[in-house]
Amino acid sequence: MKIYMVSACLLGIETRYDGKSKLNKDVLRLCENNICVPFCPEQLGGLPTPRPPCYFIGGDGRSVIEKKAKIVEKESKIDRTLNFIRGAEESLKIAKIVKPDKVIFKDGSPSCGVNRVDIEGIKRKGCGVTCALFEKEGYEVVGYG
């Protein structure tokens, strides 16, 4: 039996910016015979649900960790970078307790993205802030749609 941390929305939990989930049946099935710990970095970072959608300016999650990019609300342009960093750090605290074999992230998200994220309104190659921090700390990560 393996231990996985999983983006909560992939398990049908309504944590997304639009107040909905993004249930992935393959991920749910994986949790039948393994231990899965759901988490949502954006809620852990103090953001409400639902919440205004955000995107990157100046780079992806790795650039945010290096303080070279930021994350803003798409419409208002309010800077939410600190919420996203806090969410990544709080998620890492969970990982240090849980010691997951792998972290299963929802791809495309500014927190959880693994292969692609929204940078200034365009889907580009890159990862979210929490994914970037987890990779930096040596965790194995995988992205699901």
Ligand code: SF4
């Ligand atoms: S931050 Fe991650 S877990 Fe939370 S809703 Fe977005 S993709 Fe899902």
